[in-house]
Amino acid sequence: xxxxxxxxxxxxxxxxxxxxxxxxxxxxxxxMPAEGRxxxxxxxxxxxxxxxxxxxxxxxxxxxxxxxxxxSPEAFAKAAGRLGLPRDxxxxxxxxxxxxxxxxVWWTLRVMGYSKVYVLDGGLKKWVxxxxxxxxxxxxxxxxxxxxxxxxxLVRNADDVRALLTSGKGRVVDARxxxxxxxxxxxxxxxxxxxxxxxxANVPWEGVIAGDGTLKSQRDLKALFKSAGVNLSxxxxxxxxxxVTASVLALALARIGLDRVAVYDGSWTEWGGLxxxxxxxxx
Numbered sequence: 001x002x003x004x005x006x007x008x009x010x011x012x013x014x015x016x017x018x019x020x021x022x023x024x025x026x027x028x029x030x031x032m033p034a035e036g037r038x039x040x041x042x043x044x045x046x047x048x049x050x051x052x053x054x055x056x057x058x059x060x061x062x063x064x065x066x067x068x069x070x071x072s073p074e075a076f077a078k079a080a081g082r083l084g085l086p087r088d089x090x091x092x093x094x095x096x097x098x099x100x101x102x103x104x105v106w107w108t109l110r111v112m113g114y115s116k117v118y119v120l121d122g123g124l125k126k127w128v129x130x131x132x133x134x135x136x137x138x139x140x141x142x143x144x145x146x147x148x149x150x151x152x153x154l155v156r157n158a159d160d161v162r163a164l165l166t167s168g169k170g171r172v173v174d175a176r177x178x179x180x181x182x183x184x185x186x187x188x189x190x191x192x193x194x195x196x197x198x199x200x201a202n203v204p205w206e207g208v209i210a211g212d213g214t215l216k217s218q219r220d221l222k223a224l225f226k227s228a229g230v231n232l233s234x235x236x237x238x239x240x241x242x243x244v245t246a247s248v249l250a251l252a253l254a255r256i257g258l259d260r261v262a263v264y265d266g267s268w269t270e271w272g273g274l275x276x277x278x279x280x281x282x283x
Contacts, residue, residue: 005259006118006255007106007118007119007251007254007255007259008099008118008119008120008121008214008215008251008255009092009118009119009120009121010121010122011120011121011122011126011127011130011132014048014092014120014127015132017090018048018049018050018092019050021089022088022089022090023089023090023091023092024050024052024084024085024086024089024090024091024092025048025049025050025051025052025091025092025093025094026051026052026053026054026083026085026091026092026093026094026105027039027043027047027048027051027052027053027054027093027094027095027124028054028056028093028094028095028101028102028104028105028106029042029043029053029095029096029097029101029102029124030055030056030057030068030095030100030101030104030244031101032188034188039053039055039095039096039101040053040055042096044136044137044138045136046124046128046134046135046136047124047134047135047136047139048094048124048127048132048133048134048135049133049134049135050139051094051139052083052084052085052139052141053138053139054083054093054105056068056101056104056105056108056244058079059071059075059076059079059080059108061075066242066266066269066270067242067269068104068242068243068244069243069265069266070108070111070155070265072148073112073148073149073150074148076108076112076146076148077112077146077147077148077149078146080109080112080146081143081144081145081146082143083141084141084142084143084144085109085114085144085146086144086146087113087114087115087116087146088116089116090116090117090118091109091114091116091117091118092117092118092119092120093105093106093109093117093118093119093120094119094120094123094124094127095123095124096123096124096125097123097125098122098123098125098126098209098213098214099119099121099122099123099209099213099214099215099248099251100123100205100244100245100248101244102119102120102123103119103244103245103247103248103250103251104243104244104247106118106119106247106251107154107247107250107251107263110151110154111150111151111154111155112148112149112150112151113147113149113150113151119215119251121214121215122212122213122214123213125213126212126213126214153260153262154260154261154262154263155262155263155265156237156262156263156264156265157264157265157266158264158266158270158271158274158277160237160262160264161197161237161239161264161271162277164235164237165197165198165199165278168199169234169235170234170235170236170237171199171200171201171230171231171234171235171236171237172197172199172200172201172236172237172238172239172264173200173201173202173203173225173228173230173236173237173238173239173249174196174197174200174201174202174203174238174239174240174268175203175204175205175238175239175240175245175246175248175249176196176202176204176205176240176241176245176268177204177206178202178204180194180241181195181196181200181202181204182195182196182281182282182283183195183196183281183282187241187268187272188241189241189242189269191273192268192269192272192273193272193273193279194272194279194281195272195279195280195281195282196279196280196281197239197271197277197278197279197280198278198279198280200239201228201229201230202228203224203225203228203230203249205240205245205246205248205249207224208221208224208248208249208251208252209248215251215252215255216252218255218256218257221252221253221255221256222256225252225253225256232253232256232258235262236253236258236261236262237261237262237263237264238250238253238261238262238263238264239263239264239267239268239271240267240268241267241268241269242266242267242268242269243263243264243265243266243267246263246264246267247263249261250262250263
């Protein structure tokens with residue numbers, strides 16, 4: 001049986017190691033446009049000491065009309081190099097929400113060749129609640145050279161998802177709220193159809209998070225996915241609105257040992273905006 005490497009680390013783990021040379025801390029806070037908040041501005045006000053800020057909207061394919069799509073490996077390597085993130089250290093990512101956009105940064109780094117990358121369980125909210133130290137202002141790390149690497153197995157595009165739906169050999173798992181999945185409520189982004197992909201399962205991302213903001217246990221996560229009709233022995237692709245909370249599901253699946261789950265990068269912003277993709281409503 002394969003050894004399960006937990007993709008999250010505790011606040012106590014980070015507190016004990018944050019000053020060591022083989023650990024880097026990254027603030028990956030991001031907000032939906034409708035939330036009216038800036039991740040970078042909040043980072044400047046308070047962040048874990050030594051943390052650098054990873055902007056998923058800036059370290060992205062800015063030529064795409066879709067939000068925060070993955071950048072090219074070359075563009076990512078330059079950005080990660082400026083942030084001082086070599087691949088031979090433990091990289092711990094957090095956000096102010098608890099666990100949300102940090103998972104997107106975790107997935108991005110894994111796509112780009114990082115194997116020692118983790119999410120802080122409970123995020124900055126738990127860190128602050130425990131009265132652990134924070135600091136303000138910008139961090140200017142020493143730049144490093146990064147080789148461009150791209151792990152295509154962890155990424156899916158619209159054509160890949162079409163093929164998966166047609167073959168029936170795997171399952172798309174949608175992280176959006178149930179009312180968006182069924183089409184009862186409109187999408188927050190204008191111009192998108194409502195509903196879901198035929199045959200997709202719905203596991204709203206908030207369901208994988210415990211009441212204290214940490215990731216649920218392996219046992220609870222397995223039960224959650226199985227109750228949604230997800231066969232954990234078959235290929236899974238996660239999706240959401242724009243690839244952020246799909247990464248939360250990928251993180252949860254990694255906790256139960258499925259650490260090669262792919263994320264549909266364009267997610268519903270792409271699928272629901274295309275004229276010829278199949279869309280269904282209802283449960």
